[in-house]
Amino acid sequence: MYFDTNDLDKYVEGKKVSIMHGGDIYRNSIQHDFSVNINPMGMPAEVQWVLTEAVFHANKYPDIYHERLVEMTSGIFNIPENHIVYGNGASEIIMAICHSIAPKKVLLLAPCFSGYETCVKGACKDCDISYYSLSEDNDFEIHHDILEHIQVVKADLMFLTNPNNPNGKLISKTLLEEIVSACEKAGTVLVVDECFLALTGEERENSLAYDISEHKSLIVLRAYTKTFAIPGVRIGYCLCGSEAMATSLRNHLPEWNLSMFAQMAGVECLKHMEYIEDSAKLIEQERRYLTQGLSRLGAKVYTSDANYILFKCSELDLNKKILEYSILIRECSDYNGLEKGFYRVAVKSHGENEKLLSALEDLLND
Template sequence: MITPKEHFHGSDLEKIEAVYGIKKEDITSFSANVNPLGVSPLLRSTLASHIDAITSYPDREYTSLRECIAAYTGTDASQVIVGNGSTELISLFIQIEHPKKAMILGPTYSEYEREISLGGGTTLYYPLREKDDFVLDVDDFTAHLNESIDLLVLCNPNNPTSSCINRTDMRRILDICKQYDIFVMVDETYVEFADNMDEITAVPLTHYYNNIIILRGTSKFFAAPGLRLGYAISGNQDLIKSINTRKNPWTINSLAVIAGELMFTDEEYIQQTKSLISSERARIYEIFKNHPDFKPYKPSGNFMLLKILREDITSADLFDKAIRKNMMIRDCSTFPFLDNKYIRFCFMMPEMNDKLIDCLLSK
């Protein structure tokens, strides 16, 4: 078995190519968590016929794009900020809030801690517990909040656990955070994949709370990571003004604006995606739920976390086994609070899912 010198991100296909000698074009990435339908046919044809848009600057205020996002999310355009991917907005928000001490639910995406550290802040993790199937114990969690914390970061649904916090519990968290003057950043990158999205998304709460900002993007659900189109929603107009003042003009190009305005109104593609992920998520969860070698954690996103129950197999073993069959999964041993007994994979088209299942379950 090749032992990689580093763990691979879902976008690290060039590194995989170098280590394993497999052409990146031949790899199916179950690690990137991207919609398996790819770019919608409507978007593909529309962009091709609007290439002349790059000869003009986009609207500096991105008014039409923000109105499309507002209609899609059920909010007001005045509460929407757009950016060059959600990572730009995370960075700008951290720079403005400049948190000295942040709390993050872990295990989760590492970029939050990195941005906080770059801003000179420190990070405290609250661990989601395996004994609770990585579902947040809201009572215990809120008991750990105090006035020394000035920022709380929540990924909802969470990556890599695929667990979620419903809006009723989010309101309880926001109420406690309000008492301690804690701002809450919620990353909803995967919420559109959830069957119960309307019970999870915190967007409606932005009308009542000014201590919350919600981040989303088009990389995962709309299969457009290279487009670099992200957005944030907040009812805090002072924060929105500060971000817009600090943000560089025209960070979103003209083609991305056209794509965004189309994406959020492409109902056929949106419904096809939700239907595909919903059926595959339920089917695959049941398969692993009934297998003695694995413990799956009930997923809300378009990916699932698995615990390996066999003592003679590690996450690196399964990564190696899958990649040799041109399928890339995520070895989760580098996530906080996880070890070499956890893997994560996203849901692809049914036939590819079947190939991965056969690979993982074969002796």
């Protein structure tokens, strides 16, 4: 029997609940979802066709070693195949990292992606979580004093997002390299989440993926979710600085963790890298349009290099009121270091961005 996702409302006692990660389109009537940061160009047509074809292969077990995917990824980053680990989305890999390393102390930024803390608390009992606080006065940018903080804390594990989420600011390559060195001296395994990096248009200049073999305690995390607009397929991977680390991560992942759909779609995605370049150009143009529009409405907009924008305004229930326009935005008070009044919106197509600004103008002017 076909299951209509709209029927999910029946299973939450008639209540429309909000999932803080965003994307809760199943318990709200949504036409435009600005709460998740997906490539506004949408899924490449070739990938959609391959996903349709995958139905005819669903009667087979997928390749347990993801051989074709690993081979292509190895060629892109010039890294040995045994340093590459694939997972059912980046979130599965984050949990595997926490289980594998079993840290007693973890260092996180505040604010940053809340999924790290969720995995740490779920996988590592009695783990001490330390925070490096980003300043609102500095647009939540990371500065060189983080190097001293790394040496003082001496965490077993540190998570870093580039660009940072929710503010979308890139970390300079120079500072990144200094952070890697500081973590090596402190005995800290560093995970750099680059899931949004390709859509900034500055991936090659800022990625640590291309020289990861020089750093044994470095893990670079990536996903197809945002880049190729296939969040429902669930496919991500990480590049490890050492074979031993990659082997340990695999031991904490289930067998056949990538479906036939994920593997076939992933292989097809890697054939269309020019799509990413075109996407980055569109995002830069539309980010500028949205930033100007939000500022014109009186919101405090924080400088972003990514396909999402963090802003602050006096309306504390904006995320609830804008649902009347069938628009979903990300309320950010659950981020450590943020409070009510902070919101994040994705950069989408021009038509959708116009509708967002029009709805916000009605609400904020009222």
